[in-house]
Amino acid sequence: MTSSIARESQAPGIVSLTTDYGLADGFVAACHGVITRLGPALRIIDVTHLVPPGDVRRGGAVLAQTVPYLPPGVHVAVVDPGVGTNRRGVALSTPAGTLVGPDNGLLLDAAEALGGLTGAVELTNPRWLAPRVSATFHGRDVFAPVAARLALGAPLVEAGPAIDPESLVRLPAPLVRRLPDGFVAEVLTVDHFGNVQLAAPAELLDPLPARVRVSPETGDRTACGLAAESGPRDGGGWEREVVHGRTFGDAPVGALVAHADSAGRVALSVNGGHAAELLAVAPGTLLRVRGSGVVGDAPGQQA
Known part of the structure; x- marks a missing residue:
């Protein structure tokens, strides 16, 4: 009888793709083609190709929040405004998979989400x-063939020389x-539904009351925490009262809810609406969330 371990070892390899290539052109198909020509039995999982163009932080967040739920394999990510420079x-090894993409x-x-970085190589072997190699399409000409192999x-060591993990960007x-x-x-x-994910871990929301206040944080980013400790700051002219809930339906339709999202971070959502548009915020905006204060006018809020 074939053991489950043996069956698992015979399963086709996995390659996942996360890019900002979009769906209107042939870029994604070209990467699929390179991978399957080298390994016809390889399985390809498309995470997304709709990362905003050049948005490395968004691409990294999507990748890190997705790879722990994918089968162990090789995960290619290409959001690469510096292509050709x-x-x-690089390729990075972790206990639960390998990551391939630009440095x-x-x-x-994503490496941390897969258990931590255990090694890194620069992709310099021309045979791989x-x-x-196009100066503008390394997804097709560098990362896809490396991932397939x-x-x-x-072995990872054949892809190129080892590099110091501390030298990674x-x-x-x-x-x-x-x-x-x-x-x-x-x-x-900000996701497809307009949910606003904050960098704060969800446990920071836990001790706050059933209704919280949200306002923009103004001032010098490097000093705002120190200044805020001395007392309330000018919130930029508006403040919203928000339900502190568990899910979208804990707020009335059209109202804001602060909750722990599926990645374990604090998120602001609108039940049936688009929180980023309502609050007029974007990635990089600083927001203050607190358990007391006076509600003022906010974007989209009636006086």
């Missing part, structure tokens, strides 16, 4: 790349600051 192409900070949160079982850490009456946090991402 001296930025490196621009895109991959590192397309015969002619790794998913077929080739890292994105600036999103701002999160705990305050006596709540917290200040940067908007990390």
